Amino acid sequence: MSINEIQDAIVEEFSVFDDWMDRYQQLIEYGKDLPPIDERKRTEQYLIQGCQSKVWLDAELRDGKIYFTADSDAIITKGIVALLIKVLSGRTPDEILNAELYFxxxxxxxxxxxxxxxxxxxxxxxxxxxxxxxxxxxAE
Structure with missing residues (x-):
């Protein structure tokens, strides 16, 4: 699936909820499904600056594609980063740099x-x- 196809699927999934509390619940579910980040990566070096809650993010390049792992100490934030990983993980650097994240x-x-x-x-x-x-x- 392309980045846009994944985004469209997320948009469709969230469109069934009229109420924002239901959407928050959906985000929390995404966070629960996020595989845990390696404990050794839960350090200052991997913390994202500019987040109110703690968010650790790591990436590795395998076969020309980037795979992200992340965690957060806040359940909604963890859901948000899980959504971003769903859209961007397993992509080439160019795909990530050129992606318009409209979802x-x-x-x-x-x-x-x-x-x-x-x-x-x-x-x-x-x-x-x-x-x-x-x-x-x-790579260049």
Whole structure:
């Protein structure tokens, strides 16, 4: 599936919920399904700057594709990073750098998050793109 097909599936999944409490519940479910990050990666080095809650993010390049792992100490934030991983993990650096993440607006995520959580979401996307840039630079 392409990045856009995955985003469309997420938009469709969230569109069945009229109430934001149900959407938050769905986010929490995504967070619960997120595989745990290696304990050794739960350090300052992997923390995303700009998030109110703690979010650890790591990436590795395998066969030209980037695979992300993450964790958070906040359940909603963990759900948000799980969604981002669902969309961006297993992609090439270029795919990640060129992806337009429209699902964030389409499911109403940005407008229904507190300003600090919204800033954290932007910081997570930025960090994932920074990994992609670094891996791309290494490959050239």
């Amino acid at each position: 964030i607006d389409k499911i109403g995520l940005k407008e229904n998050l507190s300003p600090t959580r919204s800033n954290g979401l932007v910081a997570m996307v930025k960090q994932m793109r920074m990994y992609a840039l670094a891996f791309k630079a290494k």
